[in-house]
Amino acid sequence: MSVLTLTVDGQDVAVPEGATLLQALRAASASVPVLCHLDGLTPVGACRLCLVEIEGSTKLQPACTTPAAEGMAVRTSSAPLQQFRRMAVELFFAEGNHVCAFCVANGNCELQDVAVQVGMDHSRFPYQYPVRHVDASHPQFALDHHRCILCTRCVRVCDEIEGAHVWDVANRGSHCTIVAGLDQPWGEVEACTSCGKCVDVCPTGALFRKADSTAEKHPHRDRPELLRTAREQHRWHNQGGAKA
Amino acid sequence: MVSAAPPLRIRCCGASGCRSAGSEALQQALEQAAAEIAAAGGAGAVPAIKPVGCLRLCGRGPLVAVDRADGGSELYGGLQPQQAKTLLQPQRQALASAAIATDHPFFSLQQPVVLENCGRVDPGSIDDAIAHGSYVQLRRVLEGVSPEQVREQVKRSGLRGRGGAGYPTGLKWDTVALQPPGPRTVVCNADEGDPGAFMDRSVLESDPHRLIEGMAIAAYAVGADQGYVYVRAEYPLAIARLRLALKQARARGLLGPQVAGSRFALQLEVRVGAGAYVCGEETALLASIQGQRGTPRPRPPFPAQHGLWGAPTLINNVETFSAVPAILRRGGDWYAAIGTASSRGTKVFALSGAVRHTGLVEVPMGTSLRTVVVEMGGGSPTGRAVKAVQTGGPSGGCIPAPLLDTPVDYESLLALGSMMGSGGMVVMDETTAMPEVAHHFMRFSRNESCGKCLPCRAGTVQLEQLLARFVERRARPDDLARLEELCTMVRCTSLCGLGQAAPNPVLSTLRHFRGEYEAACRDPAICEPHGACRLPAATSPGGEP
Numbered sequence: 001m002s003v004l005t006l007t008v009d010g011q012d013v014a015v016p017e018g019a020t021l022l023q024a025l026r027a028a029s030a031s032v033p034v035l036c037h038l039d040g041l042t043p044v045g046a047c048r049l050c051l052v053e054i055e056g057s058t059k060l061q062p063a064c065t066t067p068a069a070e071g072m073a074v075r076t077s078s079a080p081l082q083q084f085r086r087m088a089v090e091l092f093f094a095e096g097n098h099v100c101a102f103c104v105a106n107g108n109c110e111l112q113d114v115a116v117q118v119g120m121d122h123s124r125f126p127y128q129y130p131v132r133h134v135d136a137s138h139p140q141f142a143l144d145h146h147r148c149i150l151c152t153r154c155v156r157v158c159d160e161i162e163g164a165h166v167w168d169v170a171n172r173g174s175h176c177t178i179v180a181g182l183d184q185p186w187g188e189v190e191a192c193t194s195c196g197k198c199v200d201v202c203p204t205g206a207l208f209r210k211a212d213s214t215a216e217k218h219p220h221r222d223r224p225e226l227l228r229t230a231r232e233q234h235r236w237h238n239q240g241g242a243k244a
Numbered sequence: 245m246v247s248a249a250p251p252l253r254i255r256c257c258g259a260s261g262c263r264s265a266g267s268e269a270l271q272q273a274l275e276q277a278a279a280e281i282a283a284a285g286g287a288g289a290v291p292a293i294k295p296v297g298c299l300r301l302c303g304r305g306p307l308v309a310v311d312r313a314d315g316g317s318e319l320y321g322g323l324q325p326q327q328a329k330t331l332l333q334p335q336r337q338a339l340a341s342a343a344i345a346t347d348h349p350f351f352s353l354q355q356p357v358v359l360e361n362c363g364r365v366d367p368g369s370i371d372d373a374i375a376h377g378s379y380v381q382l383r384r385v386l387e388g389v390s391p392e393q394v395r396e397q398v399k400r401s402g403l404r405g406r407g408g409a410g411y412p413t414g415l416k417w418d419t420v421a422l423q424p425p426g427p428r429t430v431v432c433n434a435d436e437g438d439p440g441a442f443m444d445r446s447v448l449e450s451d452p453h454r455l456i457e458g459m460a461i462a463a464y465a466v467g468a469d470q471g472y473v474y475v476r477a478e479y480p481l482a483i484a485r486l487r488l489a490l491k492q493a494r495a496r497g498l499l500g501p502q503v504a505g506s507r508f509a510l511q512l513e514v515r516v517g518a519g520a521y522v523c524g525e526e527t528a529l530l531a532s533i534q535g536q537r538g539t540p541r542p543r544p545p546f547p548a549q550h551g552l553w554g555a556p557t558l559i560n561n562v563e564t565f566s567a568v569p570a571i572l573r574r575g576g577d578w579y580a581a582i583g584t585a586s587s588r589g590t591k592v593f594a595l596s597g598a599v600r601h602t603g604l605v606e607v608p609m610g611t612s613l614r615t616v617v618v619e620m621g622g623g624s625p626t627g628r629a630v631k632a633v634q635t636g637g638p639s640g641g642c643i644p645a646p647l648l649d650t651p652v653d654y655e656s657l658l659a660l661g662s663m664m665g666s667g668g669m670v671v672m673d674e675t676t677a678m679p680e681v682a683h684h685f686m687r688f689s690r691n692e693s694c695g696k697c698l699p700c701r702a703g704t705v706q707l708e709q710l711l712a713r714f715v716e717r718r719a720r721p722d723d724l725a726r727l728e729e730l731c732t733m734v735r736c737t738s739l740c741g742l743g744q745a746a747p748n749p750v751l752s753t754l755r756h757f758r759g760e761y762e763a764a765c766r767d768p769a770i771c772e773p774h775g776a777c778r779l780p781a782a783t784s785p786g787g788e789p
Contacts, residue, residue, distance in 0.1 A: 045542040046697045048737045060736055065542040080736070087733045091702035124726065125706045150695065169537065169695070172520065174705050176695030 006072040021063035021074060022050060030076045033085060033114040035092075035203050036151040037064040040224030041160060047151060049085055049114065052076050060084075082118070089115050090123040095174065097129060097146035098204070105205030106215040111149060128174075135180070137187030140210060141199050143178070147206040150176055154198035154207060161224050166192045178206075197223060250281075250334045252289070255296040255309040255363065259449040260481050261442070261603075262299070265322070267306035271295060273325035274308070277332050291332050297450020299363040300351065302442075303602030304344060309363065310336070319344040350601045350620045355582065357590045358566045359606045362450035367485050370492035373453035379498055381572040382457050385464060386506040394465040395421060398568065400576025402588030407433055407524075407561035408639065408665045409741070410587070410654040416558060419548040420466040423556035428468040431533070431552065432459055433561040434475040434482070435517050435524040438637025439688065441668030443592040444562035446604055448475070448482035451566070452489035458565035460503060460510055461572065466558050469509045474529050476517040487514055521692035525740050526559045528694065539696040540740035561666065563592055583609030587653035597634070597670040598624045607652075614648040617671050628673040632756070636665025638685040638692075639745030641752025642678065661752035663745070678757040679714040679764055685749035686711055693743065700743030703734040707750065714764040721765050728754065 002017045008028035015024045020043070025032055035047040045062035052063050055073035060081070063074075075081070092098075092111060100106045115121075132145035155167040155178065166189050170179040181189035199207045200220040208217050229235045256262075256271040274293045282290045299307040304321030310331065311317045320342045323331065330338050346352075356362070366372040373379075385394055399414030420428060432455065436444040447455060459471050475483050490512055493499045501509045515533050522528045523538040530552050532538035551557020567589065571579045580588045587609035593616060596602050600622030607616060613633055617623070624630055632642040635652075641662030643650060650656050654664050672681065690704035710727050713719040731747035731754075738744045754761060 044696070045739060048697055048699055048739065051737055062542060067544075083729075084733050084737050087730065088698055088737065091698055091706065095702040095705065125730075126709065128705065149698075150701070171695070172522075173690060173693035173695045173701055176701065 004068050004070045006068055006070065006074065008074045009076055015068050019068045021052060021061070021066045021068050021072075024068045024072075024074070025052070025063055025076060031117075032063055032076050033089075033117050034064060035110055035114060035149060036153065038153050038157075038201055038221060038224060040222075040226070040228040041153060041156040041201070044152060044156075047088070047149075049088055051081065051084065053078055053081065086118045086120050089118050089120045090125055092149055093120070094123045094125045094127050095130070096149060097127075097132065102214050103147065103205040104208040104212045104214060104217040105147075105202075105219075108215070108217055108219065109205060110203035130174070132177075135186050136210070137185035138192070138194070139187065140194055141186070141196065141207060142210055143180075143186060143207050144205065145177060147204045148178055149204055149206070150178070151203055152178075153201040153203065154178065157197045157201045157224050161227050162193060162195050162197050164191045164193055164195075167198060249313045250289070250332060251291045251310045252313050253292040253294055253311040254278075254331065255294050255299070255311065257297065257299045257305065257307040257309075257363065258295045258367070259298040259302075259446055260479075261302035261446075262305035262307055263481070265305035266325075269325045270306045270308065270323055270328065273328035274331065277328045280329075281332060295366055295368065296364060297362045297367045298359070298446040298604055300354070300359075300605070301344060301601055301603040303596075307344075317346070319346050348601075349615075350603070350605065350622070353611075353615065353620055354606050355590050355608050356606050357570045357579070357582075358447060358454075358563055358592055359450075359604065360570065361454065362446065362604075365451055365453075367450050367452055368488060370453060370489065370496060373451070373489075377573070378453040378569070379457050379504070381569045382460050382464075382498070383504050385461055385572065386504050386508055391421060391465045391467065394461060394572065397572055397576040398465070401567075401571045401579035402576075402583075403564065403567055403571065403579065404587065404654065405560060406563035406567070406591065406666070408636065408663060410664060413560060413564055416548060416560070417462065417466050419546075420468075420556045420558040423549060427470070427555045428463075428466055429552045429555050429557045430459055430463045430466065430468045430471040431529070431547075431557055431559045432471070432473040432565055433524060433526065433529060433559055434473055434479070435529060436479075436562070436666060437476060437521040437524050437692075438639075438666050438668045440594060440596050440634070440670040441637060441666045442594045443604060443667045445479050445482050446594075447562050447566050447592075448479065448486050452482075452486045453493065454566045454569060455486070455562055456489055456493050456499070456512065458568035459512060460499065461568050462558060462560065462565060463510050464503075464508050466556075468558065469511065471510060471512045472515050472533055472552075473512065474515045474517060474523070474533060476523075477519060483514060483516060490514065520694065521688075522694040522740070522742055525742055528740070529559070530557065539694045540742075542739060563667070584651065584653045586655055591652065591664070591667060593652075593667045593669045595621050595669050595671070598626070598628070598630070598673040598676075599671040600625045609653050610651040612649050612651055613643060616652065616669065617648065621671060624671070624673040626673065628675065630671055631674045631676055632672045632678070632681075634662075634670040634672065634681065634749075635668065636663040636745075636748070637668050638688045639663060639742065639748055640665045641748050642672070642681060642756060643752075644756040647756075661748065661755050663748070677715070678753040678760045679711060682750040682753045683708065683711040683715050686746070689742070689746035693746075697737075697739035697743060699734045700738045700740075700746060703730060703738075703743075704746055706730060707734065707747065711750065714761055717764045717766070719761075719765045724761055724765060727761075 013028040033049040043064040045065040050063040051060040053075040134144045136142040159165040180186040365376045403413040404410040523532045528538040528540045547557040592606045686708045693700045695701045735747045
């Protein structure tokens, strides 16, 4: 396998051919926030938090979907990038109803973590207070749409890893919503295997176990990657030497 | 204008614009009147009544063109069915008030290439299309021109994508053709969704065989054997005529396993959209053809490398493909000689808004906006001054009247913060307030955002609300700063071209009409203690900044 060398914030880094910029960034210990990306799932480049500057290109590119290329010079934290990230997080908070104080994911929420990371303590944009609903029709799990950031991790994990494709996106723009089955109550969707992978990958408290109360959600966001390497490379994390 | 002989032929426009003005009833009345003349068995010839496509001046519909025996022709607009009989008489002075001068700049400054047969050919008849030269170039190419030679001519022509972005067409064809061996697809983007744009619809409704020929030549040039025309569902007449044309072409062996008896095979099908503007974005369009939710995906990989079902896919819009037969007939150099150094050839514009002559114009690239809007369009019908011209729809911007001498080409419009877009040109007079225009387009973008990426989904909502504060004159100075900041963020960080271009109507009006935004701001610290604010300045007449 050939190796690509590039620079991330001035630091030289080598990655195998076929790696994404995000992998290169990690190899260089540079950190960009991500919300839609999750290792083990097909990247979609939707949250726009991992945008980076590439020398010679006028357009910002998402690190999660952009393939690394030989000689690339990547910048991850210029002043405009930091400003854009902060605004993006503000927009996330303003478009939903995120109330950390009584959320199941409080203290274990990626949106909260990103807000802390980019230094967002309040939104300068008016909160929209959208009228959304809660689907508690499933016996074990529930979906609180108020907390959904439309990252589509649940859609992808159910389709790509579990193979059930219970979830999808309906409507468009700010009316977008995650739907179960043919826009049915979750509990009525026969395709659902109740595996809980969607709950495990959800970055916020939108999908949760009914047994969990405030700040009690403990997701397992490494499951897709674990299952994918197990299936595709026959490597098992619990058999040692799994993490390459 | 009037001759003693009865007319030879009456061409009735049957495109959507004239149909909505009653062209079907008029055509029926004309056919009936012609039948009566035939039944009377007069010595003179019976005028032929021919359904055709767009006769350009859509605002005066229903349009009919009268071809005289002496080779001249007359154009009439707004006729009622009861006037049909008079139209067929040798003496037509009674209709003088409905006559349209065809030597007006609106017609005389046009240089039809894509539209050369629009209004001449019967869109429902392949025989008529062939009689007007359709499929000659396809046959010639299949008989002895290599795909490389075809691409060479397209490259020489300097043709650039007419859908808005202006990517060099020949380069795109090469990129698809030079992909590793395997199946390839051609796709025609006929999802014309910009408000004020109706060029592609008119071509589909007026001369569908031109598009089919252009696509077939493109498919041959890039090695594709499958093609799709993606038409928006809001164009039912265009879809019906295109489907009929495809059926006729298949029956004539001009599409199918052996195109025109050659070894080149091409299947061409229609795919109908479901009402989403974003499906005009190429990756969303491909997803929609594949039966998936129409959302864009990050590029690269570009469709030319990895498109429909993973195959290299050539996507051009209706006008681009429709220019190809003429380029091959007269040569790439001929086409390249028209227009400017960077924008070659002609462009079709749909002229509408506060303009006397509404309709389709095809002019050489580089023609000034003033020529199109004032000379050809006749300026504002109320006599008020033209304030701005909006080009490029919700992705474009407003060009102010003092800059009307700007030549219309890709780079000049971009430099002014607008863009060529697909060719919609909406003229605004001085009664139009620019924050309202920006608000209108932002509402459109908010409505049409697919919701996949955050900046477009949530940013357009916030931008629309911010703009409403300016429209309602309750903005504060810091709203102006926030507006610019958010516009920059949405432009720089959105996933697809739609989101990236959504702030353009705001940014371009801020650039050219900043005074209107400032005048809509109220600074309580300054205004209220003195009981005065900057509001009155904005409402005074002639509020040009």
